[in-house]
Amino acid sequence: MPTAHDRIPVTKDPALAEALDRAGALVKPGTPTARLVHDLAIRGAQALVEDHQRDAEAIERLVRRSTSTDPGYDRDVLADIERLGWGQP
Numbered sequence: 001m002p003t004a005h006d007r008i009p010v011t012k013d014p015a016l017a018e019a020l021d022r023a024g025a026l027v028k029p030g031t032p033t034a035r036l037v038h039d040l041a042i043r044g045a046q047a048l049v050e051d052h053q054r055d056a057e058a059i060e061r062l063v064r065r066s067t068s069t070d071p072g073y074d075r076d077v078l079a080d081i082e083r084l085g086w087g088q089p
Contacts, residue, residue: 010037 010016020033023040065071077084 012020019040020036024031024036027036027039082088
């Protein structure tokens with residue numbers, strides 16, 4: 001079908017074939033493979049963005065907590081953790 005958009009050739013290697021089989025079992029029977037690849041690419045991109053955002057948010061929480069005046073742990077114990085952990089005097 002003619003389109004104004006660029007086409008992207010994709011090789012159906014074993015990993016892609018398996019992914020399409022797994023996803024294909026969850027969608028309407030007869031869904032064209034190109035439609036399935038398109039939809040999976042869009043959903044996959046969104047998942048990657050969300051993962052990146054969660055990672056960035058987790059790092060930001062760690063930075064805030066570790067630089068806070070009250071990080072939620074005893075800094076004196078942390079400074080002496082090796083001696084305390086090994087029971088050394």
